[in-house]
Amino acid sequence: MTNRLKAKAVSITLLFCLLLTSCSTPNSSTADPHAAAEEVTLVVGAYSVAKDALQELLPLFEAQWLADTGQRIKLQESYEASGTQARAIIGGFEADIAILAMEGDIDIIERAGLITHNWREQGVHGMVTESIVVMGTRAGNPHSIQDWDDLAREGIKVLYPNPKTSGGAQWDINAIYGAGLKQAEEELGSPDAEYAKNYLKRIHANIESLDKSGRASMAAFEYGVGDVIVTYENELLARIAKGIEYDIVVPEHTILIENPIALIDKHIEQHGNRDVAEAFYQFLMSEEAQYIFVKHGFRPVNEAVAEETKHQFSNPSGIFDIDYLGGWDVVREQLYSKRGIWYQVLADL
Helix, strand or coil, X not given: XXXXXXXXXXXXXXXHHHXXXXXXXXXXXXXXXXXXXXXXXXXXXXXXXXXXXXXXHHHHHHHHHHHHHCCEEEEEEEEECHHHHHHHHHHCCCCCEEECCCHHHHHHHHHCCCCCCCHHHCCECCEEEXXXXXXEEECCCCCCCCCHHHHHXXXXXXXXXCXXXXXXXXXXXXXXXXXXXXXXXXXXXXXXXXXXXXXXXXXXXXXXXXXXXXXXXXXXXXXXXXXXXXXXXXXXXXXXXXXXXXXXXXXXXXXXXXXXXXXXXXXXXXXCCHHHHHHHHHHHHCHHHHHHXXXXXXXXXXXXXXXXXXXXXXXXXXXXXXXXXXCHHHHHHHCCCCCCHHHHHHCCC
């Protein structure tokens, strides 16, 4: 090959390379080097009763995060009975944040090694909302239900969910059992576990069905099952606000419900989304979010919102909290262990 031909071949080769480069250049120049950061995933695992409130809150947070950071959120949501949700998270559902019915379900996730910080020191002692256990009846309270004792009357059909799967159900059972302890104090001079067990047993004899979750129990009641439902105050308030006619019966002795929230550290580390998870946590504690929880019947944990909305909620004279029953560790052992009081009631022992 002559030198002239060699030079021509080299020129053609260079021209071909330049054409390839020019073809690829627009793609590489227009591709955002931060494209991976244009969207962040947030996985929320919540108990079923919180679904309506969260589905109003999540879009607001998405919009706020986009406005503040320019980043879109890809949301993944799951709503289950609280105990079911906790077991799902332990079993592989990679929730970044858990919003559950009771701290015992968060404790289970913590003991599995998925939560590595002290979640009770975050926010408002680790709680996001409050409520109380009440009774709901058909409009006009046709069976004249006034207190827990009335649920043991012959012919009264009672609904509450299954405490094996539902955190809400455990609050319901705790409320009735605690009311039995309170009544024992009044009649016998001190709380008596056997008295309280029999108190619960008489009411459970009238149970119509044990549903998987508080939301499923409420759905059954709306469908026409039962005469009275034992449930969260917020469940009834939210439905009444939508025009559904129920009467709320607030017993003299009932329990304060505290609903926990926690960041799931192991999953956040895997997903690399701590900033958005922590921001969502703080958003749920904000006045804006807490007012929305109130709209859905929950009692707020934000002090300013609680003071502003206190007239919306009943304050029964005999209200007690989980500490009256000895705390969750004691309750789990005494009521819900394999030989506990709840299982004795089920077995009619």
